[in-house]
Amino acid sequence: MSGTFVGMPAFPEAAHEAVNNPTLRANLRHATHTIRAKRAVAVSELDDWAALREAGKQIKDHTLRHLDRYLVQLEESVTAAGGVVHWAADADEANRIVVELVRATGESEVVKVKSMATQEIGLNEALEAAGIHAYETDLAELIVQLGKDRPSHILVPAIHRNRGEIRDIFTREMSEWGRPAPEGLTDTPAELAEAARLHLREKFLRAKVGVSGANFMVAETGTMMVVESEGNGRMCLTLPETLISVVGIEKTVPTWRDLEVFLQTLPRSSTAERMNPYTSMWTGTTDSDTADGPRTFHLVLIDNGRTDTLADEVGRQALRCIRCSACLNVCPVYERAGGHAYGSVYPGPIGAILSPQLRGTQSEIDASLPYASSLCGACYEVCPVAIDIPEVLVHLRERIAEGGPVTREGNKAVLKPAKGHAAERAAMRAARWAFGHPGALRTGQRLASRTRRFHPRTLPGPGRAWSDTRDLPAVPAEPFRDWWQRTQGGKDVPK
Amino acid sequence: MRVALFLTCVNDTLYPDTGRAVVKLLTRLGVEVDFPMAQTCCGQAHYNTGYRHQAEPLARHFSDVFAEYEAIVTPSGSCGAMVRELYPRMGERARAEGRGDTLATTLAPVVPKTYELTEFLVDVLGVTDVGAYYPHTVTYHPTCHGLRGLGLGDRPRRLLQAVRGLELRELPGADECCGFGGTFAVKNPDVSAAMGLDKVRNAESTGADVLCAADNSCLMHIGGTMTRLSTDMRPVHIAEILANTEGEPNA
């Protein structure tokens, strides 16, 4: 499971392995069903949930509509508080900036707070290539890093691993990275957590540079916010002298007050908690020797496909996402295919609409993601910012099947239909023609009825995908419309 | 009252018994049913697969065929949701693309008049006891488009509970998708089949004779999985249960 996401096969092939891996299926099923049930309870405690959801949606939509203005305000506030703001158009630029900032400190190690944005741009790999070791401090993220694995869930990156697997990874790998795992480590949660705590404490006390993301950035004050459950993030935010926060531009909210909505909806949607155990906020730098917090603060704002996504009227709602992962936990496709099949740090329903927008639909995996859904709508129902994921999926399918206008790197372009859809397009056209000519449809139905004894229950060619696991229904002797015409709806014949 | 039956292309071609059951049921309840012969397909498969521009003429055709009727009744939650939820959206998109109001105006008349069968029975006719008799144990699967698209709520269950002789058993994981999803079943066969299998296993655990739903597309997928596994359970459309009476059992 190691390696990068580049060159992933299309979703159906990538999912094949997971669907047929009983351990993985069981791990995922257990984890998602547990959290899904807890979330439902946590949400049902609030009788104004619908209003909070609507408020979250409105705040995000408003901010996205005026993002240029709020970003300028954010830059001013951060600068006024002693921070330095850097703008990165894409992943390479962001990585270059961070590498230079770390080099300027003379350090060759950084501690990291769990962050989707730095995973998105592949920062750890870029730092490694520059001779800088990045240590993940979130427990699940640590498991993924030590296991040379990839994250498979937004909130619980190691959700696909069970306790036994984690014990093995710790025993095998910890000594390579620092303090080894204790002798005779068992797979009880308390022992595993203690092993991680001891291993990480060394890193915290030594680190001079911290790297974080942020859940929210407040434009009016320049305040960054991280919410977490373990407290390791707080250590990374307060102990190092230099803090570098790498954040997607869409994480902006206009005012401090707006946080009141998300601090209610985010924890309940993600971990089914009423409140986050740790909510850390920092504004610029501290200049006293006794106060906690960084002496130097850098904010790297990344675009990486976000303004292009913003240009799409239907698709832009994906940028409202607050990464709660509720949609993953209810998704029947995610539950069976696993997070890796989505070929991105953003798996599940949100990944299926975000990745093909941020990266474009050129690659095989990105062109297959919009189809990785049965459109059951469970994701939309749970989403605390009401992203209509099925609507965006269908919109992106259209882009792939029929082509259409897109914005890439700020330029408008018209995409051609993706390759490999010619047969489907022809079939859709033929069906559309038959449906436009009821006479033709009827002839087809009659033909099917007359030859019904010859219809196989299994199919050759592409139809095998269906009939490998399911039988086809028998063709009836007479289509309904023939019966209707013959009997005028049963009036002409005795019942 | 005179209504138009929109049977849907799948039912017309593969499940004519469901159509006959709807006619029998509505006629028994004093509704005059018409079947406009020019009807074909609502365009859902095209739309959901990404061929919105191919779906538009089908939607226009639907409106032409049905606009004059007082009410349009369909025994399919997903086709009902297509008309009610997605036709307005198609109109908006056409407008956003600078093609004016024509599509929206053409589609508007049919949207509020289109009812899924159980919705029509409970909301328009105001009945939950339709006088049916069905001596079997039944478990009900609320399909996704009926559940979340149309918000059918407990209407189908209330109708089933009023059927004499019928014992209703709760389906574990009822809200979970069966894995059909139109072209999803063919494009992602592994995941789709795994979802179907779990649905069947859950249904079997109830010990019921019959798995009932208000959408034959989902039942085709679930039923196909059942026959492959040689389970004793049968998939049956809710219309066929509601049409059944002691005096006139369904064929």
Ligand code: SF4
């Ligand atoms: S799309 Fe919605 S439900 Fe999914 S992670 Fe984002 S905010 Fe949460």
